Amino acid sequence: MSRHLTSSPRSGHELFARPAAPDLRGHVLGYRGFRFGAIGVRRRLMIPDAVVKVMLGFGDPLRVVDPFEPARSASAVSLVNGARTTAAIGEHAGRIHGVTVLLTPLAAYRVFGAPLSEWANLSACPSAFGRTDLARLAECLAAVPDWETRFALLDRSLRALLGAGPAYSPEVAWAWSALRDSAGRVRVEALAAGTGWSRRHLERRFLLQTGLTPKGAAQVLRLQSALRLKESGASWADAAAQAGYHDQPHFDRTFKAMTGRTPTSFRADRTSASAQDAQDFVPGQITSAILPRC
Structure with missing residues (x-):
């Protein structure tokens, strides 16, 4: 059953969420349906979160700007956003x-059937990854009259894509689970020992099938751990210590390098946003914060 997150009939703004079907939930983390009316330029800072996002659009284009490498920016109605180690900014007007x-990431490897190492930290339309069928899926979703039917169509389509895609290495899956379950606090040497591979071989295979290096994945997962702790009421210093950073200055430097913002400014952006966001x-x-309008 989908959950209505927020709506505003006056502006034509609505957001819906629904988990994937039970048999897909190890791979598909959920669906988010959205509709935004004409509300002026809107900018959303998207924090690294180790999730591949496939946005299938029915309306005007969305632009994703890479503030660290502007040449990587992209604009399209539908966009695939690979796993990232640095933030991006989503814009629409x-x-x-x-x-x-x-x-x-492992589900994305199966769905796209291509090395994720080729599109880490990238955003592009699905056809750039050889998936013109996703453009057709977007057309089918647009023609459906309600969200529940759209989500059911996505369940069926993803079940077929996952079933037909390449298998990922059990060793990579184990290493990914070890990092996820420890919130990024397992050393790469320990991961390599656990797989029986050399460190170099693990790094190559992990990057190929997730789009991240083991070290990069650990950095993202530690960042997310610190942010969850802060959200639950911890101070920045306590959140940094519990997430495995040496001290708060170390966390502050890492946060700025990965997001382009300081922890304080990011928190201020989140708390000042509208309740409808x-x-x-x-x-x-x-995963994000609405940025102030320029």
Whole structure:
């Protein structure tokens, strides 16, 4: 059953969320349906969260800007956003309407059937990854009259794509689970020993199938751990210590390097946003903040 997150009939603004079907939940983290009316230029800082997001759009284009490497910026009605180690900024100025599919990196490897190492930290339209069928899926979703039917269509489509895709290595899956379950606090040497591979071989295979290096994944997962702790009421210093940073200055430097913001400014952006803004699209993650209008 979908959950209505927020709506505003006056502005034509609505957000819906629904988990994937039970048999897909190890791979598909959920769906987010959205519709935004013409509300002026809107900018959302998207924090690294180790999730691949497939946005299938029915309205005006969305632009994703890479503040660290502007040449990587992209604009399209539908966009695939690979797993990132640095933040991006989503921008739109018109009416956008669509649904975002939240995939684990290993699920994305199966869905796209291509090395994720080729599109880490990238955003591009699905056809750039050889998936013109996703453009057709977006057209089918747009023609459906309600969110529940759209989400059911996504369940069926993703079940077929996952079933037909390449298998990922059990060793990579084990290493990913070890990092996820420890919130990034397992050393790469220990991961390599656990797989029986050399460190170099693990790094190559892990990057190929997740789009991240083991070290990069650990950095993202530690960042998310600190953000969840802060969200639950911890001070920045306590959150940094509990997430495995040497001290708060170490966390502050890492946060700025990964997001382009200080922890304090990021927190201020989140707390000043409208109550209608559902800022976190990924369950259990701190994923974004609405940026002030320029």
